[in-house]
Amino acid sequence: MKNIIINIAKYTLIVLMIVSCGEWEYSVPEVSPGLKNDCINHSLGPNVVGQYIEFAYAMAIKPEEGKLATATVEASIAGAEGTYLDHKSYYTNGSGVNVGVEVGNSSTTSGNKTTVTFTADTCAATLRYYYKIPEEARGKDVSFTFSASASNGEKVQYEMGPYKVREMDLKLDLIAKDGSTCYISVADMAVYDATAAASNPERIDLIYLHRSVPGVTFNHSIVSPTSDAQYRPGLELSSGLHNKSKLIKAWNIQDRQLARMQYGVFVDDVDLKNMNFNDAPDYIINMRPESGLWVETENGKYRAYIFINKVDNAKKEITFSIKRLQVN
Amino acid sequence: MKQYILLFLTMTSFLIVVTRCADYPIDEDGLLITDRAECYVSNFDLLGTDFQTARTAAPAIDTTAQTINIEVFFGTDLKNLYPQFTLAQDAKLDPKITGKEDFSDLTNPKKWTVISGNRKVRKTYTVYVTVQQPS
Numbered sequence: 001m002k003n004i005i006i007n008i009a010k011y012t013l014i015v016l017m018i019v020s021c022g023e024w025e026y027s028v029p030e031v032s033p034g035l036k037n038d039c040i041n042h043s044l045g046p047n048v049v050g051q052y053i054e055f056a057y058a059m060a061i062k063p064e065e066g067k068l069a070t071a072t073v074e075a076s077i078a079g080a081e082g083t084y085l086d087h088k089s090y091y092t093n094g095s096g097v098n099v100g101v102e103v104g105n106s107s108t109t110s111g112n113k114t115t116v117t118f119t120a121d122t123c124a125a126t127l128r129y130y131y132k133i134p135e136e137a138r139g140k141d142v143s144f145t146f147s148a149s150a151s152n153g154e155k156v157q158y159e160m161g162p163y164k165v166r167e168m169d170l171k172l173d174l175i176a177k178d179g180s181t182c183y184i185s186v187a188d189m190a191v192y193d194a195t196a197a198a199s200n201p202e203r204i205d206l207i208y209l210h211r212s213v214p215g216v217t218f219n220h221s222i223v224s225p226t227s228d229a230q231y232r233p234g235l236e237l238s239s240g241l242h243n244k245s246k247l248i249k250a251w252n253i254q255d256r257q258l259a260r261m262q263y264g265v266f267v268d269d270v271d272l273k274n275m276n277f278n279d280a281p282d283y284i285i286n287m288r289p290e291s292g293l294w295v296e297t298e299n300g301k302y303r304a305y306i307f308i309n310k311v312d313n314a315k316k317e318i319t320f321s322i323k324r325l326q327v328n
Numbered sequence: 329m330k331q332y333i334l335l336f337l338t339m340t341s342f343l344i345v346v347t348r349c350a351d352y353p354i355d356e357d358g359l360l361i362t363d364r365a366e367c368y369v370s371n372f373d374l375l376g377t378d379f380q381t382a383r384t385a386a387p388a389i390d391t392t393a394q395t396i397n398i399e400v401f402f403g404t405d406l407k408n409l410y411p412q413f414t415l416a417q418d419a420k421l422d423p424k425i426t427g428k429e430d431f432s433d434l435t436n437p438k439k440w441t442v443i444s445g446n447r448k449v450r451k452t453y454t455v456y457v458t459v460q461q462p463s
Contacts, residue, residue, distance in 0.1 A: 215463030216402035231403060249405070251378035279430070285403030291378065 035061045035154040039146050042128075045257055045266040046166045048323075049138050050080070053131045053163060057085075059148035059156070060124035066152035068122055071104075072115040073129050074145045076161075080134035085114045089125040103127075137165040166269045168325040170257060173309065176208035178316035183207055183238070184222070186245070186297050186304050189322055194238050201225075201240035205297050206247075209235055210316035217286045220311050220318050222247065222293060224282035231283040243298040246280035250292040250305075258307040258321035259290065272303040272325040287311070287318065301328045355420075355447055362418045364445030369453055371414035372396045374404075374431070382409060384460050394453045402460045406432040411440075411455070418445025431457045 042054035059068060073085055085107040088100030103125050104118040116127060131144070143161030171189040176182050183197035184190075184206040197204045207225060211218045211233055223232050225241035254263040277296040284293050287308050295304045304324040311318050353361040368391045376382045387398040400406070408428045413421055422441045431438060434457060441452045 213402075213462045216460055218402070221403075248408075249376055249378040251380050279407045281405045281407070283403065286401070 031062060033062060033065060035059065035066075035148060035150045035156045037146065037148050037156045037158050039158045039160055041160060041163075044264070046168070046268045047133055047142075047163055048166050048168055048170045048257065049133050049135055050170065051133055051257065052082075053133065053142075055129040055131070055144070055146070055160060056126050057129055057146045057148075057158070058124075058126040061150045061152075061154070063123045066123070066150040066154070068103075068118045068125055069149045069151050070115055070117050071125070071127050071146070071148045072113055073131075074113045074147070075131060076112070076143045077134060077137045077140065078112045079109070079114070080132040082130070082132040083109060083114060084130055085116045086128040086130070087116045089122070089127060133165055139167045140165055168269050168272065168323050170321075170323050172258065172321045173319055174322065175317055175319050178208065178210040182209060183241075186295055186302050186322070186324060189324055198238035198240065201238065201242065204238075204241050205243050205245040205295065205302075207232065207235065207237075207241075208318060210313070219285075219313070220287045220308075221283065221285045222287060222306075223284070224298075227281075227283040231285065244282050245298055246277040246296040247282060247284050248275070248277065248280050248294040249284050249287075250294060251290075253292050253305070253307070254290055255292075255305065255307055255321075255323065258305075258323060259309065261290075267305045267323050269325055272305065272323070273327060275303060277303075299328070301326060303327050357420070359420060360418070361447050362445040364416070364418045365449055366416035367419055367442050367444035367449040367451045368416050369396060369413055369442060370416065372398060372455070373412040374398060374400060374457070375410040375412060376404060377408050377428075379410070394451050396453055396455045397458070398455065399458045399460055402462065404459060406430070406434075406457065406459070411438075413440065413442075415442055416444070419443060422450075431455075434458075 037059040039055055039057045042056055047053055059071060087102060087104040087106050089103045090098045090100050093099050103120040103122050104116040107114050107116045141162035141164055145157055145159055147155060147157035149155045169189060174191050176184055176191045181191040181193050183192040183204045185203045186205040187203050204225060206222050208222055209232060210220050224243060224245045225237055226244040254261050254265055255267045256263055256265060275294050289308055289311050292305060292307045295306060302324055304322050306320050306322050309319040309321055355361055369389055372387045372389060374382045382400040382404045384399045384401055387396050389396050407430045409431050411425055411429055420443050422443055437454050437456050439452050439454050441450050443450050
């Protein structure tokens, strides 16, 4: 009995060795005939009017079957000026740099359609599509039909979307300067000097100031016109400024669209809608680079997130970017 | 041999049943009541709405007088601060901190009671907040 078991084990071992040493031959997969296409969306974060939605559209056909003729993108809502389909196909070189190879004419846009006609004798390309979100798309869904045609008459298409366009607005790199363009309007997403502020006091929601106050850390601060005088030392207010904006200090919210940094953080419509401004103060002291503040205007019409991109102690100025939502 | 195995299994089963039925007391919050009688605050902080500390220096914690004195930066929004206690092991706080607290009424300082791990010692701490002022 014992011998039988030992023999079975031996034979099993031999069989296993033979089987495990078998070679599996690899062969390049056979591509099925016809024109093929694929598409990916490059963009991250909320789609905001004035910003781009980026796509990469790839198309290919076997060389013996033909070559690429045209690539077209049709948007459900016509893109704003600046929408284009790149006429270069890119590859990444050894240094990690994207290098474009021109494969066709510059794109032409007619209504909702943007087209590139291939001029290079190529059977494969990946074109980038940049859709600049128009005002008409605000709050709506937008979708895209990518299509390609080949010299043999074949056509393919690829549907992308729908993508929701947000209600919010976005403005980058406004500069507020102490004693000069220090009056900030959330309603206009703009900065004004004292003269302009005095002529439009109802539109001024915030004031920027920089102070060096002994014994405390004051530095770069943003206050409402109604804030207590101790939080705006030495500031002579233009007459008529009366808005009491509510402010909430924030840190670690480096919104990617505002900061243009490596962080994957996005402030969206829903964040602004859900923010609770009860008991929020009307001043914020000591703003630092990469800090932020949530704002609600006095009339409750606008809510915004302001990101501090840069501060300059010598010039007494800040560079900030803003996302603003009309809530009422 | 078979008898020994059976006997061993029976005894093991009996021991498992006895030990797993041991009664560990828990309080009304579902927290374990232990033997520890220590009851004190070892550290305290106040965080602003940006979740950054608002204190200018380490707080003065008097475990005898049961007071905490803390100074916050000039301009701190006293109505929206998150208190953060560090307590003796197994101790808990009453009332519980569930979010922001309003410290703006400086004449009526807020109080919290520390309850020891054995739930038999209670000490009420008063938190005095002062605001840094320009010199």
